[in-house]
Amino acid sequence: xxxxxxxxxxxxxxxxxxxxxxxxxxxxxxxxxxxxxxxxxxxxxxxxxxxxxxxxxxxxxxxxxxxxxxxxxxxxxxxxxxxxxxxxxxxxxxxxxxxxxxxxxxxxxxxxxxxxxxxxxxxxxxxxxxxxxxxxxxxxxxxxxxxxxxxxxxxxxxxxxxxxxxxxxxxxxxxxxxxxxxxxxxxxxxxxxxxxxxxxxxxxxxxxxxxxxxxxxxxxxxxxxxxxxxxxxxxxxxxxxxxxxxxxxxxxxxxxxxxxxxxxxxxxxxxxxxxxxxxxxxxxxxxxxxxxxxxxxxxxxxxxxxxxxxxxxxxxxxxxxxxxxxxxxxxxxxxxxxxxxxxxxxxxxxxxxxxxxxxxxxxxx
Amino acid sequence: xxxxxxxxxxxxxxxxxxxxxxxxxxxxxxxxxxxxxxxxxxxxxxxxxxxxxxxxxxxxxxxxxxxxxxxxxxxxxxxxxxxxxxxxxxxxxxxxxxxxxxxxxxxxxxxxxxxxxxxxxxxxxxxxxxxxxxxxxxxxxxxxxxxxxxxxxxxxxxxxxxxxxxxxxxxxxxxxxxxxxxxxxxxxxxxxxxxxxxxxxxxxxxxxxxxxxxxxxxxxxxxxxxxxxxxxxxxxxxxxxxxxxxxxxxxxxxxxxxxxxxxxxxxxxxxxxxxxxxxxxxxxxxxxxxxxxxxxxxxxxxxxxxxxxxxxxxxxxxxxxxxxxxxxxxxxxxxxxxxxxxxxxxxxxxxxxxxxxxxxxxxxxxxxxxxxxxxxxxxxxxxxxxxxxxxxxxxxxxxxxxxxxxxxxxxxxxxxxxxxxxxxxxxxxxxxxxx
Numbered sequence: 001x002x003x004x005x006x007x008x009x010x011x012x013x014x015x016x017x018x019x020x021x022x023x024x025x026x027x028x029x030x031x032x033x034x035x036x037x038x039x040x041x042x043x044x045x046x047x048x049x050x051x052x053x054x055x056x057x058x059x060x061x062x063x064x065x066x067x068x069x070x071x072x073x074x075x076x077x078x079x080x081x082x083x084x085x086x087x088x089x090x091x092x093x094x095x096x097x098x099x100x101x102x103x104x105x106x107x108x109x110x111x112x113x114x115x116x117x118x119x120x121x122x123x124x125x126x127x128x129x130x131x132x133x134x135x136x137x138x139x140x141x142x143x144x145x146x147x148x149x150x151x152x153x154x155x156x157x158x159x160x161x162x163x164x165x166x167x168x169x170x171x172x173x174x175x176x177x178x179x180x181x182x183x184x185x186x187x188x189x190x191x192x193x194x195x196x197x198x199x200x201x202x203x204x205x206x207x208x209x210x211x212x213x214x215x216x217x218x219x220x221x222x223x224x225x226x227x228x229x230x231x232x233x234x235x236x237x238x239x240x241x242x243x244x245x246x247x248x249x250x251x252x253x254x255x256x257x258x259x260x261x262x263x264x265x266x267x268x269x270x271x272x273x274x275x276x277x278x279x280x281x282x283x284x285x286x287x288x289x290x291x292x293x294x295x296x297x298x299x300x301x302x303x304x305x306x307x308x309x310x311x312x313x314x315x316x317x318x319x320x321x322x323x324x325x326x327x328x329x330x331x332x333x334x335x336x337x338x339x340x341x342x343x344x345x346x347x348x349x350x351x352x353x354x355x356x357x358x359x360x361x362x363x364x365x
Numbered sequence: 366x367x368x369x370x371x372x373x374x375x376x377x378x379x380x381x382x383x384x385x386x387x388x389x390x391x392x393x394x395x396x397x398x399x400x401x402x403x404x405x406x407x408x409x410x411x412x413x414x415x416x417x418x419x420x421x422x423x424x425x426x427x428x429x430x431x432x433x434x435x436x437x438x439x440x441x442x443x444x445x446x447x448x449x450x451x452x453x454x455x456x457x458x459x460x461x462x463x464x465x466x467x468x469x470x471x472x473x474x475x476x477x478x479x480x481x482x483x484x485x486x487x488x489x490x491x492x493x494x495x496x497x498x499x500x501x502x503x504x505x506x507x508x509x510x511x512x513x514x515x516x517x518x519x520x521x522x523x524x525x526x527x528x529x530x531x532x533x534x535x536x537x538x539x540x541x542x543x544x545x546x547x548x549x550x551x552x553x554x555x556x557x558x559x560x561x562x563x564x565x566x567x568x569x570x571x572x573x574x575x576x577x578x579x580x581x582x583x584x585x586x587x588x589x590x591x592x593x594x595x596x597x598x599x600x601x602x603x604x605x606x607x608x609x610x611x612x613x614x615x616x617x618x619x620x621x622x623x624x625x626x627x628x629x630x631x632x633x634x635x636x637x638x639x640x641x642x643x644x645x646x647x648x649x650x651x652x653x654x655x656x657x658x659x660x661x662x663x664x665x666x667x668x669x670x671x672x673x674x675x676x677x678x679x680x681x682x683x684x685x686x687x688x689x690x691x692x693x694x695x696x697x698x699x700x701x702x703x704x705x706x707x708x709x710x711x712x713x714x715x716x717x718x719x720x721x722x723x724x725x726x727x728x729x730x731x732x733x734x735x736x737x738x739x740x741x742x743x744x745x746x747x748x749x750x751x752x753x754x755x756x757x758x759x760x761x762x763x764x765x766x767x768x769x770x771x772x773x774x775x776x777x778x779x780x781x782x783x784x785x786x787x788x789x790x791x792x793x794x795x796x797x798x799x800x
Contacts, residue, residue, distance in 0.1 A: 037752075037753045038753070039752075111497065112497060113392070114391060114392040115392065115497070116391050116392050117390070117391035117392050118391065121390075121391065125383075125387075128380045128383065129380075131380075132376075132377060132380055135373070166550075168744070170560070170741075170744035170745060170747060170748065171744075173744075173747040173748040173750070174747055174748075174750040174751055174752050174753055174755065174756050175748075175751065176751050176752040177752060177753055178752060178753045178754070179752040179753070179754060180752070239554065240554055240557075240558055240560075240744075241753065242557060243553065243554045243557040243558070246494075253501075256500060256501060257501055257502065257550065259502050265502075
């Protein structure tokens with residue numbers, strides 16, 4: 001696919017970092033503690049290394065399909081049927097993750113800021129920003145993220161540094177947390193936390209060259225890995241295991257602790273600002289991708305008329321779980337355990353099959 | 366601007382305005398409609414589980430600089446006491462008769478009565494930590510006696526703002542070393558820790574009405590084989606002092622999990638803070654080694670963070686503590702020229718020996734008497750374990766009661782204050798050399 005829209009490596013890196021790191025502002029640090037105890041930060045490093053290795057393999061496979069996205073490759077492999085099957089798989093994935101994340105953000109806003117506001121009312125505001133973002137398109141979204149991400153990083157680092165007075169290095173011991181098996185064997189499916197890697201295979205045509213694609217992948221995984229590791233490490237330095245299992249919103253809880261004298265306190269407001277910025281960028285980008293994938297899967301001409309119907313579907317789906325606890329359960333127990341099969345295995349299989357198909361066709365011709 | 370672009374512009378504008386204006390509709394709360402609780406006191410109730418006392422700020426009085434708590438006239442706080450089954454049901458009941466809605470987002474302190482603390486305060490801590498208005502840096506205090514009485518005795522004479530009174534009073538441990546900065550978050554983390562136990566600042570109402578009533582009945586100096594008490598040999602409520610301020614803080618309550626198991630006086634808290642390295646500096650008094658009846662006062666601060674080494678010998682923990690302290694001379698009553706480079710080691714050695722003895726007394730008290738690792742040695746011990754299962758099986762807190770301590774204190778005087786040497790006094794009988 002040749003796209004008229006193009007953006008640079010930095011813009012693409014920032015949007016990928018947003019997609020990877022959204023979880024930091026939800027429950028990521030606590031989830032790591034649930035998986036490996038106080039060694040959750042080691043688990044993040046381990047998972048990042050695995051993802052880098054997997055991306056090395058995936059990008060090598062992708063090198064034969066420069067300028068194509070994963071739907072183009074599916075179409076190349078199996079024609080319209082291939083494209084539609086692949087498109088439907090990703091559509092289900094995007095709608096599901098979008099619904100879950102939307103509900104989580106809305107529930108958390110309700111918990112920390114607007115306790116008496118109905119959840120639907122809060123969701124409406126998220127939905128409006130999603131619609132506006134998706135209408136503006138991917139180019140506007142990546143440019144916005146290119147401007148926002150440096151500010152978000154500075155605010156994020158200030159929160160992490162702000163709680164340094166509470167650091168207790170002994171919280172990191174016993175060094176292997178709940179055990180080596182939990183980190184190195186049970187931890188492997190946690191590569192699902194990088195499931196947004198699949199987005200890279202949709203925006204690949206926008207970054208034009210294979211070299212850019214590779215740079216975006218490596219740089220964004222490394223930056224996200226550092227960001228995710230820091231969040232887990234700082235959380236664990238402040239909250240000892242097993243008390244670290246308790247907090248609904250780890251980063252918000254950390255931000256609430258910042259207190260330097262009588263005048264520099266209650267700075268969690270900074271957190272709320274970056275939290276909402278990240279939410280807006282994430283939700284808008286994934287909504288855009290959802291309608292983009294739908295449009296491309298069914299070869300439609302326009303994607304904009306799909307935005308409002310899809311937003312309604314997503315808001316409705318996100319309201320299905322009974323409670324916040326069931327959303328978290330759904331995400332961590334089921335979604336994060338299996339989604340790597342779509343983001344890593346499925347994409348790799350499509351590319352592998354397409355390469356074999358290409359070779360066979362060459363041989364025949 | 367085309368018609369399409371104009372419509373998009375209007376849509377974005379309307380959306381942006383909606384986002385700004387309507388977000389807080391449901392949760393709108395006028396500051397003027399809220400009653401800000403500054404302190405919560407919890408006692409055992411007579412007719413119900415809890416007797417809860419709320420100290421609520423009167424913002425207009427705070428703004429106009431009127432007097433604080435227990436006084437008359439336009440008070441900057443009001444107090445109300447209510448019997449209730451739980452904290453939050455009590456707040457609900459109080460909302461019923463107060464004109465404004467109670468809000469805890471500015472609560473500075475939660476006071477538990479000793480009686481309640483000895484029964485265990487886990488359920489109250491769990492309730493508080495879950496509630497979004499309560500912050501982790503809210504102080505926790507145990508009142509020797511009734512929490513209600515303590516809160517009613519508070520009269521922040523030097524502060525117009527009652528919240529500032531608590532903030533400053535309860536953080537004074539950094540320069541007094543007589544209490545600990547016990548906050549809700551610390552308690553929450555330590556009560557769930559398998560390597561350390563919580564402590565809470567002790568508070569009370571002064572027991573003396575006039576200076577004629579002063580006595581040393583409540584002092585701990587006899588337990589320490591001293592002829593007269595030093596400044597830290599008291600717990601809250603027993604300090605021989607009178608004045609307009611009735612409330613006082615001194616010492617800490619020691620907890621095993623969430624149950625109070627004992628008390629430490631102000632002097633013992635000093636050693637607790639030294640082991641934890643959590644103080645700025647404090648004045649330290651000790652007997653002059655060369656002149657009986659005279660005292661030397663030094664200002665002490667940490668040279669380096671304290672080091673502890675842990676070993677298990679025959680299933681008993683052996684803890685080696687290496688503490689490096691520095692100090693400045695504040696006062697030498699005898700006038701002895703300890704500033705002299707040759708005499709300085711005498712002073713330093715005296716401090717080291719005195720502190721070592723007191724430190725060991727304190728540490729054995731925590732292990733043998735209270736069986737509570739308040740200094741968090743278990744957190745160091747944890748480093749020797751590879752994973753959490755092994756550590757939990759080891760069960761450090763059950764082993765701490767048998768711990769042996771080897772304390773090494775290294776004290777160095779760095780500065781003599783504004784006087785570089787003590788000079789003799791001239792009298793009608795001639796020059797009187799230092800004693």
